[in-house]
Amino acid sequence: MVYQSNIYEYLEHSDSKHLLICKDDKEAKQISDVANLLGYNTFVLPDIRVSVGEDLRAYAEEVQALFIQLAGYAKSKRKKLLVSPVRTLLLPFPKAEFFESMMIEFGESLDIPGLKEKLYQWGYHFTDIAAQKGEVSFRGDIIDIYPITSEKPYRISLFDEEVETIHYYDETSQKRLGDELESLEITPAFLALDKEEHEALRNRCEHSPYDTFVKDIDSLGLWHLDDLAQNAFEMFDAILTANLDEELQEIYELDRPMVERKHFLLPIIPEATKYRDLEVVDPNKLLESHKGKQITILAKNESIVRGSQLSFFENIEFVYQDGIVNILGQERLILSLNKPFKRKKVKKATIILDELKPGDYVVHENHGVGIFRGIEKREVLGATSEFVTIMYQNEDTLLIPVSNLEVIDRYVAEGGALPVLDRMGKASFKKLKEKVKEKLFAIASQIINLSAQRHLKKGIVLKTPEEHALFMSKAGFVHTEDQERAIFEMLEDMQSGRMMDRLLSADVGFGKTEVAMNGIFVAVKNGYQAMMIAPTTLLSAQHYKSLKERFYGEEISVAKLDRFSTTKEKNSVLKGLAEGSIDVVVGTHALLKAKFKSLALVVIDEEHKFGVKQKEALKEMSIDVHLLSMSATPIPRSLNMALSQVKSFSEILTPPTERQGVRTFVKSYDDKVIKEAILRELRRGGQIFYVFNSIAGIEEKKKQLLDILPKLRIAVLHSKISAKETEDEMLKFEDGEYDVLLSTSIVESGIHMPHANTMIVDGADSFGIADLHQLRGRVGRGGKEGYCYFMVTDKERLTDNAKRRLLALETHSDLGSGAVLAFHDLEIRGGGNIIGEAQSGHIKQIGYSLYLRMLEDAIKELSGQDKEVSQQIDMKLSIQAYLNEELIEEDRLRLELYRRLSLCESAGEVYEIEAEIADRFGKPDTVTRQFIDVMVMKVLARQQGISKVSSYGENVFMEFAEEGKERVVLKARSKDDDDIIATAMNYLKQNSENI
Structure with a gap:
């Protein structure tokens, strides 16, 4: 343990430049606080606990942080200090000369080929969109670059080769920020190597003896620096901040080839005589x-x-x-007076990368499920336009003009189920849609009627007692901002005199139960009772344990009721609830028959997992009390807005302070790797999830694991095992009776297993990215770091796409990184969860996205929200109009912009996207500008009830959706594109002003 008083007294009188060695990140922070107070320029190295030869991609962020701190230390001219956790010193430290940087200034002429070459040697990744540190994108006369030392990425606009402007931009929206900058500093993404050094290093990595998924500088560079690096102990004068014998012993046992024993025979900072902590x-x-x-x-x-x-x-x-x-x-x-550091909120991706790729399934709202084939140019009536091609049964192809992309959605279904292709022109999809619509209206009206009933009733007023602040402070951790907000929104509802109906959405382990416990505390302190109900015994047992601990010493009686309660216990609990001697009860559906003396709050966890009858009973119970529903799946924003008329909504996006990320490794299947991963976890007293998605082969897999490690205690679970047995085995696993839980991908999503911190996914290439991210979230739940191994059978046979997805998961192992990769699929599923599992058949047929859109429409229609009847508008102007691929080269970026433009509801939104295109790709050319005009016309036409805008020669036609309304014929000055556009636009704008 590090004592700040010792550090303070030592540094107060020390002038020599020193490296202070401590145990971990936490101690490093305490030391740097003292050093900063004493005026030192302090550089803190991250705690990198990596074994020699391990894949460094999973440690990308820490390696970047290490380089940033070492570079800062090398350049600093002030009184300075380096602080490092002991394990980090086992890495090779690059020599100071490889941390040089370069400046780019306004007005400077750039040698573009030379710059590209240099950035490649400095470790930058060339991408279409620079959204992560260490990425660069060259697009015509625009360069986007995200140096690892910068808070925000930079956009450089060129005039020929001269730097015309430099701006920051937002990596999520890709839009420019703030005023122009005079210059920018580019630091290496890896190291400032020249061509020869880079070639030699790349070569050493490609022929490395270490086994990584990809043998490149990102994965192995640090292990093969050779003469480009030095030993940390030779570079700095080092001193230990406390006795680290235990840590050092562990390091020796790991037999580190890089560090000799003599390096650790170091002096220790003496104990303070003048100060104490x-x-x-x-x-x-x-x-x-x-x-x-x-x-x-x-x-x-x-x-x-x-x-x-x-x-x-x-x-x-x-x-x-x-x-x-x-x-x-x-x-x-x-x-x-400062409070401990709080975790940053996880950002949600606004640009969904990877949205649609050729070969993906899509749903057309009239023709059903087909396969997306890509974008192609076609000439129609003498004008060139782009079309999206979709293939249906019998290889029939549908061409959709890019101005009408709102009619298609990506097909997503539970567990990556594959759909059946529809036949074009057949009425069956239309009938199916009607059937689903009826069902959705029934669901929507149920949600709305129930809500209306609740709104009419007077709510129980629960005032927040004075001792609530003290109760919050006893949580044992610092509440995140989101948690605090959710708690206060809930308390406001409870004392408003209305019935609370609040939905709380947060990832598992982000602190939903803590929010619920604050509500329960307030209800009980107002003299009422509260109940918390969960779909499984395991989940309710976990909640019971949490409530007992949290309410210890608060004079609140907590009971539980589930299938493990004996008849005697059951009767006693039911009697206590009826008499009012029990304040809080936690349980499963066994609670549904209970009678309460004065119930004021019902908390439902994972409501969508209850059966239909149980849901009905829950609705009856909670009709005249406050209701808090909790869900671990994110709710889509659009659905949340539609629901907001009938429910209130809170979301927790910030991980708890002590929660750590999950190190992710992608490996070729190898018994040695499996053995090492399992032993690594067992050595630290933990347990392992092993996911193997084949019921037929799961017993054989168990035998294989026992061949590798005969003493392993393995529990086997899959969907063919009864719910009761599954739950019993899970409880035994939680109690530590098993080392490994070998299961199909049913590893329960809502379960908090703080001791299971390693996950192995066998055959990871056959899972969707969202599923892998969900699975990975099962580990790293306690204060311990989680490890996740994605095993692939034959990496040589993987498609490039599968490779890219797995590498993306390996690189983005920080908490909530699923935002960028998996949020879209997860969010869509969250929408399915609100409605319940019974609908999954329909969802499978039409896909989540379309299903959700129809549900939103149904809720809006029934709750009287303004709902535009979004009729389709046929834009058939014979003009050249599309996003030019010379301006936006990547198909997927053009497709994403087409999709966003087709979903615009106002001319302002279209012009905003035009400004964004100019910002990201350079000044739009004529055909691109004309396409923007077409999209503006489409928006204006929709507002005026026009169903078709077309042209032939110099005649422009407007046709109306309303029957009997005559079409308008306009005459342009000529059949040139600009005259046709001007004529149509003038008519639409004038009419728009008259509406």
Whole structure:
């Protein structure tokens, strides 16, 4: 354990440049807080716990952070200090000369081929969209680059080869930000290597003896630096900050080839004689009793000081900076008002990369399920346009003009189920849609009627008691902003006099139960009862355990009711609820028959997993009490908005502070790798999930695992095993009776298994990216780092696409990174969950996206929200209009823009996308501008009830959706494109003003 007082006393009198070695990240932060206070320029290395030869792609962020800190240290001219966790020092440290950087300035002329070459040697990845650190994109006269040292990526606009403007841009929306910049600094994404060094390193990696999925610099570069690196102990004077014997012993046992034993025979910082560490409970008492001393107060800003209600004395010095230092000495007192660091919110991707690729299934709202074949140019009536081609049964092909892409959706179904292709021109899809529509109206009206009934009733007023603030502070962790918001929104509902009907969505382990417990606490302190119901015994047992711990010492009686309760216990609980002697009850559907004396709050976890009859009973129970429903799947924004009329909604997107990411490795299947992964987890006292998605072969797989490790205790689970047996085995696994849970992909989504922190997915290439991300989220739940191994049978036979997806998962192992990769599929599923499993048959036939759109429409229609009847508009102007591939080369980027343009509901939105195109790709050319005009006309035509805009020669025709309304014929000056557009646009704009 590190003592800040020791560090303070040592650094106060030390001038030599030092490397301070500590145990882990947490200690490094405590040391840097002290060093910063003493005016050191402090550089903290990340805690990288990696074995020699391991795939470094899974540690990409930490390796970047290591290089940034080492480069900063090398360049700093001030009094400086390097702080490093002990395990990081086992890595080779690149020599300082490989951290050079280059400047690009406004007005400078660039040698583009030379720049490309240099960035390639410096480790940059060339992509269509630069959205991650270390990526660069060259598009005509625009260069986007995201240096690893920069908070935001840069966009450079060129005039020929001269730098015309430099801006930051937002990596999620891809739009420019703020004012022009004078210059930018480009640091290497890996190291500043020249051509020969880069070639030699690449060669060493390609022929590396280490087994990684891809043998390249990203995965292996650091292990093959050879003479480009040095040993950390030879580069710096080092000293230990505390006794690290245990850690050092562990390192020796791992037999590190890079580090000799002598390196660790280092001095230890002596114990402080003038200072000691402080545990601060009441700052004012401390100030009062030490007011004669020199006092330093550490706070991030003045508002923290103003809000702290401190007693002020003359001899107080305020230091406004981050960090927490609490030390008492003979002559001085240092106190900190700062709170521990909070986790950043996980960003949701706004641009969905990977949206549609040739070969993907799509659903056309009139023709049904087909296969997307790509974009192609066709000439129709003498004008060139682009079309999306979709193939149906019997190889029939449908061409959809790119101006009408809103009629198709990507096909997504549960568990990646494959659909049956429809036949073009057959009425069966239309009938199916009608059938689904009826069902959806029934569901939507149920949601709305129930809500209307609740709105008419007066709610139980539950006032927030004074002791609630104390209850929150006893949580044992710092609440994230989202958690706090969700708690206060819920409490507001509960004291408003209306019936609460709130849906809380958050990933597992992000703290939904904590929010629910605050609601339960308030209900009980107001003299009422609360119940919490979950679909499985395992989940309810976990909730019961959490509630017992959290309400310990609060004089709140908690009981549970499930199939493990004996008849005697059941009767006793039911009696206690009826009499009011039990405040809170947790259980499964066994609770549905209970009678309460004064129930005020019902919390339902994973409501969509209950059966139809159970749902009905739940609705009856919760009709005149406050209701909080919790779900672990994200709810789509559009559906959330439609539902917002009838339900209130909270979302937690921030991971808890102590939660760690999951290291992800992609490997070719190998018994040695499996053995090492299992032993690595068992060595730290943990358990393993092994996912093998074939019921037929699962027993054979168990035998294979026992051949590798005969003493393994393995539980086997799959969908053919009864629910009762599944649950019993899961409970045994949770109690530590098994080492490995070998199962199909049914690893329960809502389950919190803090001891299982390694997952092995066998045959990972046959899973969808969303499923893999979901599975990976099952580990790394406690304070321990999770490991996830995606095993593929034959990496040589993988498609490029499968390879790219697996590598993306390996690189994006940070929490919530599924945002970019998997959020779309997950979000769509979340929509299915609201409605319940019974609908999955229909969803399978028409896909989630279309299903959801129809549900939103049904809810809007029934709840009287303004719903435009979105009729299709046929744009058949014989003009050249499309997004030019010379401007936007990548098909998938053009497709994404076509799709977004076709979904625009106002001319303003279309012009916004035009500005974005100019920003991202350069000035639009004539055909691109003309396509933008066509999309503006389409929006205006929809607002005016026009169903078709077409032209022939110099005549322009407007046809109306309303029967009996005569078509309008306009005459252009000539049949040139610009005259046709001007004529149609003038008519539509004038009419638009008259509406």
